[in-house]
Amino acid sequence: MTEPARTLRLVLADDHAVVVMGLEAVLSLEADLEIVATADDGRAAVDAYRRERPDLILLDLRMPDMDGVEAARHIRREFPDARILFLTSYETEDEIQQAMASGAAGYALKRSKGAELVQAIRTVAAGGTWMPERLARRAKEAADAPVLSDRQREVLSLVSKGLSNKEIAEVLGFTESGTKQHLRQIFTKLGVTGRAEAISEAMQRGILKLDP
Known part of the structure; x- marks a missing residue:
């Protein structure tokens, strides 16, 4: 008998309520994904991670009080094994480099299709890394x-x-x-x-x- 897939517990951090509602609508369709907390600024995101100890946290890059990069650094300092996926509309090399240097394992764009975002979440939560092919290629070109x-x-x-x-x-x-x-x-x-x-x-x- 096949064992049911383990439920992945997620924290969503974004200061735009409409984005959070959209993510909740998309992710609620997946039986193995559960949103256990949301946060609307970086400091609240750190607190939510500390309280819930989720399998993965989705962070927006720019938020009030504390931005996503700083929040990721705080989380990784306290929880070195934390799995962090940035979900943002920003895509310059400088922003990508800062995000990944903060300890995140993935970088996805808000315009991603639902199936792509779900795949990114599962990949990062499982210990892998994620970045859209176009951004990964551009980041490599910039590095070279x-x-x-x-x-x-x-x-x-x-x-x-x-x-x-x-x-x-x-x-x-x-x-x-x-x-x-x-x-x-x-x-x-x-x-x-x-x-x-x-x-x-x-x-x-x-x-x-x-x-x-």
Whole structure:
């Protein structure tokens, strides 16, 4: 006689009530998944994990009081075997790297289909790792790609603010031809051919963040 699958106890942490309700609706269809607690900020997520000791916690990346990365660090320090899956709408390399470095074993996107999310939960809870193939491929490409120097980051930041080559040279204290040389190196490293494309690529990789 086949033994029934063990029920996985889950904690959901997200500061958007509509997201939590949607997750509850999707996960309630799975007989082996049970939501034992929810939290709407990072500190409450840590408390819920401490109280419930679930098989897995799903964390949003950005939450009030304490963000998801910091919450994951707190949980892993206290419970080294904790299984953590980030569920977020953010997908830059910088955010992915921070999330995984915090001790999480998985990174999924909120736009994932229900079946994919369920698979991610079961995989991470069972001791595996999870990341959408597209994000995993992009993260590997970013890790293998040449890193921009501090000076090149400064140049790119000024480009994103609309400064001309001459204006950038005046701000940073070198010649206009020096600006052009830096830009050529930036374009080569990012695999792009122009300013707008460089800004877009750098933002996707988490290298550049525009001021609000």
